Amino acid sequence: MMPTPRRLFAAGLVAALGAVAACDDTNGPSIPNAPMNVAVAALTPSSVQVSWTAADNDVEGYEIARGEGSSASTFTVLDTVAASPFTDAGLNPETVYSYRVVALRGSDRSPEVQASGRTGARGSVAIGANITSDRTLSRDSVYRLTAFVQVTNGATLRIQDGTRIEGDAGSALFITRGAKIEARGTAARPIVFTSSRTSQRRAGDWGGLVIIGNGVISRTGAIQIEGTGTGDNNPAQFYGGSGNASNADNSGVLQYVRIEFAGFGPATNQELNSLTLAAVGSGTTMDHVQTMYGLDDSFEWFGGAVDSRYLVSYEAGDDHFDASEGYVGRNQYMIALQTTIPTVSPGAGQVSGDPQGFEVDGCQDSSGGTCGAAGNNAEPFTTPVFANFTVIGAPAGVLPAGGGVGAVIRRGGGGFYVNGAVARWSSSAFSLEGSAVKARLDAGQLVVSNVLLAENGNSFLPSSTSGSSTTTRYSVDLAQNAIQLFTGTTTSLFAAFPATGTSTTGASFDWSPAAGSPLAQGGMTTFAGALQARAGTYVTPTAFRGAAAPGGDKWWQGWTNYARDF
Numbered sequence: 001m002m003p004t005p006r007r008l009f010a011a012g013l014v015a016a017l018g019a020v021a022a023c024d025d026t027n028g029p030s031i032p033n034a035p036m037n038v039a040v041a042a043l044t045p046s047s048v049q050v051s052w053t054a055a056d057n058d059v060e061g062y063e064i065a066r067g068e069g070s071s072a073s074t075f076t077v078l079d080t081v082a083a084s085p086f087t088d089a090g091l092n093p094e095t096v097y098s099y100r101v102v103a104l105r106g107s108d109r110s111p112e113v114q115a116s117g118r119t120g121a122r123g124s125v126a127i128g129a130n131i132t133s134d135r136t137l138s139r140d141s142v143y144r145l146t147a148f149v150q151v152t153n154g155a156t157l158r159i160q161d162g163t164r165i166e167g168d169a170g171s172a173l174f175i176t177r178g179a180k181i182e183a184r185g186t187a188a189r190p191i192v193f194t195s196s197r198t199s200q201r202r203a204g205d206w207g208g209l210v211i212i213g214n215g216v217i218s219r220t221g222a223i224q225i226e227g228t229g230t231g232d233n234n235p236a237q238f239y240g241g242s243g244n245a246s247n248a249d250n251s252g253v254l255q256y257v258r259i260e261f262a263g264f265g266p267a268t269n270q271e272l273n274s275l276t277l278a279a280v281g282s283g284t285t286m287d288h289v290q291t292m293y294g295l296d297d298s299f300e301w302f303g304g305a306v307d308s309r310y311l312v313s314y315e316a317g318d319d320h321f322d323a324s325e326g327y328v329g330r331n332q333y334m335i336a337l338q339t340t341i342p343t344v345s346p347g348a349g350q351v352s353g354d355p356q357g358f359e360v361d362g363c364q365d366s367s368g369g370t371c372g373a374a375g376n377n378a379e380p381f382t383t384p385v386f387a388n389f390t391v392i393g394a395p396a397g398v399l400p401a402g403g404g405v406g407a408v409i410r411r412g413g414g415g416f417y418v419n420g421a422v423a424r425w426s427s428s429a430f431s432l433e434g435s436a437v438k439a440r441l442d443a444g445q446l447v448v449s450n451v452l453l454a455e456n457g458n459s460f461l462p463s464s465t466s467g468s469s470t471t472t473r474y475s476v477d478l479a480q481n482a483i484q485l486f487t488g489t490t491t492s493l494f495a496a497f498p499a500t501g502t503s504t505t506g507a508s509f510d511w512s513p514a515a516g517s518p519l520a521q522g523g524m525t526t527f528a529g530a531l532q533a534r535a536g537t538y539v540t541p542t543a544f545r546g547a548a549a550p551g552g553d554k555w556w557q558g559w560t561n562y563a564r565d566f
Contacts, residue, residue: 032056032103032110040117045093045140051085065100070116072098093122139163145171148234151179158182162189166196172207185256190559195261204295204348207272208262212239213280214249217303218326218363218378219370227270234266239278247305249281256288263295265349271296280306290560301327317342318352324361326380332539334389335547354402357391362412376412376436383414383445387539390547393425405431412436414446416531419523421546423454423490428461432474450524452545454486493517511548520550
């Protein structure tokens with residue numbers, strides 16, 4: 001009797017399964033065994049060696065992956081290598097890393113094995129002599145400035161990302177005219193200039209960073225930088241008066257750089273700034289720079305035309321942003337925050353009696369008629385562009401009576417102040433002082449537009465009389481210049497803003513507009529006239545106001561610091 005079709009199908013299935021079973025060689029290849037004796041050992045402050053012992057002889061390679069920390073949960077595959085050992089370089093010094101090693105045979109993978117290890121300690125290198133030829137500072141060492149160190153003779157000082165430079169009392173770093181600095185940090189590895197003290201760091205622990213270029217200034221002759229020339233260890237430094245000035249001059253690169261606890265004063269009332277930019281030209285690259293807890297001004301421009309983006313100033317002893325003497329650079333995305341008066345390092349000097357957010361001057365004669373007959377109207381006028389700024393003052397009662405103004409523009413200063421926010425300045429948001437400033441207003445060389453004001457004592461400080469002296473001040477029409485008075489609180493403007501007196505870290509701040517915040521709108525979306533001519537393509541119009549776009553890049557995160565002392 002012939003088998004039915006169903007019986008034929010079942011018989012065929014049994015035969016096929018039997019054939020598969022017959023082909024299964026249980027003694028053949030299996031997944032590789034896991035590597036044994038995996039270990040991680042430091043080679044240098046920025047490299048480690050991963051080693052292991054092979055458990056099988058016929059392994060085709062090993063996959064190496066890295067995570068940060070001793071119990072990393074996220075790993076990044078680095079490479080596939082033929083055998084032990086593996087060297088991993090370019091790491092952060094004194095940091096624990098975990099490594100995962102997997103043996104490979106074809107598409108088969110062994111169980112993974114993890115081990116962790118710490119990179120080596122940084123070396124310590126003292127720098128007390130001038131740098132007269134090209135030099136590179138490596139993240140593998142901590143460098144300590146022991147004196148007023150000058151980079152001279154056209155040399156270039158290169159600083160690797162993640163490098164730390166500490167300053168002793170009475171030290172500072174000067175990049176002199178013709179020399180360059182190339183400080184290229186990253187968000188993950190910023191370059192940090194800070195105090196050499198190991199505890200109780202204070203404003204004025206060391207001098208700061210001074211860059212001297214060959215840009216154009218409105219004063220005549222060679223001008224001595226305040227705080228220099230007080231002794232053999234501190235020779236006089238000059239800018240201007242070279243006879244071949246160019247606003248296209250190039251002093252190098254500053255990217256992802258932090259300057260902390262600076263401002264030491266070599267003489268009475270001659271404190272250095274955290275970052276001094278004296279006649280620095282537009283050939284210089286400058287972005288992502290923070291100054292923190294300095295004794296004098298955070299950023300000070302004396303003439304020149306250097307442009308910048310992404311600046312942060314936290315807790316200044318004087319002004320956050322100070323420009324004068326014909327500075328015409330362009331700046332976009334700026335944050336300034338004041339919550340207290342810095343504690344001063346013993347013997348370093350004293351904080352200012354009139355700290356402001358912006359302080360912008362024209363030409364000021366302070367040493368023998370260097371502005372000429374034109375005085376405050378000497379050219380070039382100080383007409384920078386400051387766009388998308390968030391400038392926050394201290395709570396009521398913190399700043400001295402002479403200060404507390406978001407932006408003081410005086411002595412013939414001008415400029416373009418657009419798409420910003422000025423809040424919590426006890427005296428006033430703006431103070432436009434004197435007839436030379438009025439001349440800048442009338443000529444369209446001073447513009448305040450599309451700015452949000454909140455919790456300020458006044459919008460524009462009125463004229464005042466003291467004894468026989470009267471200071472005449474001016475204002476602009478709020479409606480015509482799209483200036484908005486916000487009746488809510490400063491803290492409500494932002495996605496995250498720490499309460500007064502609380503501990504602050506980088507995670508405490510989110511300068512993005514809060515839901516419903518008026519900062520998310522009201523910006524000048526098209527530039528025209530003198531503003532467009534000055535802004536060029538470097539500064540772009542925005543629909544929002546302040547330093548952060550709604551839902552945009554949180555550009556300050558990961559590389560800034562908000563410690564007052566530690």
